Amino acid sequence: MQAKAQQQTAQPQEKTMYNILLIIGFVHLLNDAIQALVPAMxxxxxxxxxxxxxQLGIIAFALNITSSLIQPVVGLYTDKKPSPYALPIGLCFTFFGVLGLAFAPSFWFVVLSVIFIGLGSATFHPEGSRVAYMAAGKRRGFAQSIYQVGGNAGQAMAPLITALILVPLGQFGAIWFTIIAALAIGLLVYIARWYSSQIIAIAKMPKKKAVSTKMSPKHKKMVVFAISLLIFLVFARSWFHAGITNFYAFYIIEKFGLTIAQSQGYIFVFLLAGAIGTFAGGPLADRFGKRTMIMLSMLASAPLALILPYAGPTATYFLLGIIGFIILSSFSVTVVYAQVLVPGKIGTVSGLIVGLAFGMGAIGSVALGWLADAVGLTNTMLFTVALPLIGVLTFFLPSDRKIEEMHE
Structure with missing residues (x-):
């Protein structure tokens, strides 16, 4: 009887909880749609x-650096002390940030408002990734894809937000996103209750005999090198992403003579294709290997990105769609790859890859904004489209098999 009870307690950890994955993925969509509101404005x-x-680069920097640099700190803390109700509490900061954004009378008030939005996002991402990990069962790559595709789908809504809400309603149109924040808070209360029940279930499970996981100094150096290189690669991808999402609309408005609403269609294609690529990347990585997918996502998109500044209005649509799909196909894969590199540190690793690396990308938003003011949008885009070439460094990442050998 006791053995049966223990088996039932352990079962939630082995079964893929699709309802939880779908909810946390949907909340990720809502959270990142709110975050996407900032560049959309x-x-x-x-x-x-x-x-x-x-100044626009500074706003992007304030949002991304707040949401990014705090993520590893949150992840490190929650690895030691899981905090289910940090999820809805964090989104309360987002709620007040959106409210401030709708009424902001000045540049610095906008900066303060996006900092609040960033704080909410910083709290959500590491714990959201942990929820996806806990609900994954044996399908961790698939689970991470569901979670991450929610975020990328939310980001893809930014052009629609601009065209359908902000162009007709202006800055005050942001007020509608307080409803989205309130919905996310309600769903996260439900998630937090499930999360709490899992912590209790894990605490009741029989303790397993500790197994030594000590690595050799050589392997430790390899892990540190691989994580550092992975962060740098995500940093380069984030600079490219920032260039397209934050400044490419201004470039094609100037180049093709488009309206704001028309320019957002191009960004929507890029982000929507990226969301589809994010979902496809997990299963493809399970089949062909995680390092292979990271490598292909950068190197296969590089030649297409280099053609982008010379394409006409119609060809640009197709190029942005293909580039978005390819380069973001490694979005969830980089997180899973890092989690395999450093097992047992789900929150910390997720904070580093999704957080700190994107924080470095936030610096890119300021740098690209300064570059656009200094040398013009055309030269800034020429620099941006060359960034995927940095993907050649993926050859130096350890293979999936090598990582398995390190932890055996």
Whole structure:
């Protein structure tokens, strides 16, 4: 009887909880849709407040650096002390940030508001990734794809937000996103209750005899090198992503003579294709290997990105779609690869890859904004499209088999 009870207690850890995965993926969509509201407002703020590209870069920097640098800290803390109710509490910060954004009278008030949005996102991402890990059962790559595709789908909504809400309603249109934040808070209360029940279930499970996982100094150095290189690769991908999502709309408005609403269609294609690529990347990595997918996502997109500045209006649609699919196909894969590299540190690793690396990408938003003011949008885009070439460094990452050998 006791053995049966223990088996039932352990069962939730072995079974894939699809309902939890779908909910946490949907909340990830809501969270990142709110985060995407900030760059979506750039054309509106640029006209209404007369902001420079550098100031727009500072806003993007404030959002991303807050949401990113705090993530590893949150992950490190929750690895030691899981905090289920940090999820809905974090989204309360987002709620007040969106409220402030709708009423912001000045540049610095906008910066303060996006910092609140960033704090909510920083709390959500490491714990959200942990929830996906706990609900995955034996399908961890698939589970991470569901979780991450929610975020990328939310980001893909930014152009629609601009065209359908912000262009007709202006800055005050952001007020509608308080409803989205409130919905996310409610769903996260449900998730937090399930998360708490899992912590209790794990605590009741019989303790397993500790197995030594000590690695040789050589393997430790290899892990440190691989994580550092992985962060740098995500950093390069984030710079490219920032260049397209934050400044490419201004480039094609100038180049093709488009309206704000028309330019957002191009960004939507890029982000939507990226969301599809994110979902496809997990199963493809399970079949062909994680390092292979990371390598292909950068190197296969590089030649297409280099053609982008010379394409016409129609060809640009197709190129952005293909590039978005390919380069973001490794989005969830990089997280899973890092989790395999450093087992048992789910929150910390997720914070590093999704958080710190994107924080470094936030610096790119400021740098690209400064570059656009200094040398023009055309030269800035020429620099941006060359960034995927850095993917050649993936050849130096250890193979999937090598990582398995290190932990045997």
């Amino acid at each position: 750039f054309p509106i703020l640029e006209r209404s407040m007369g902001l420079t590209f550098t």
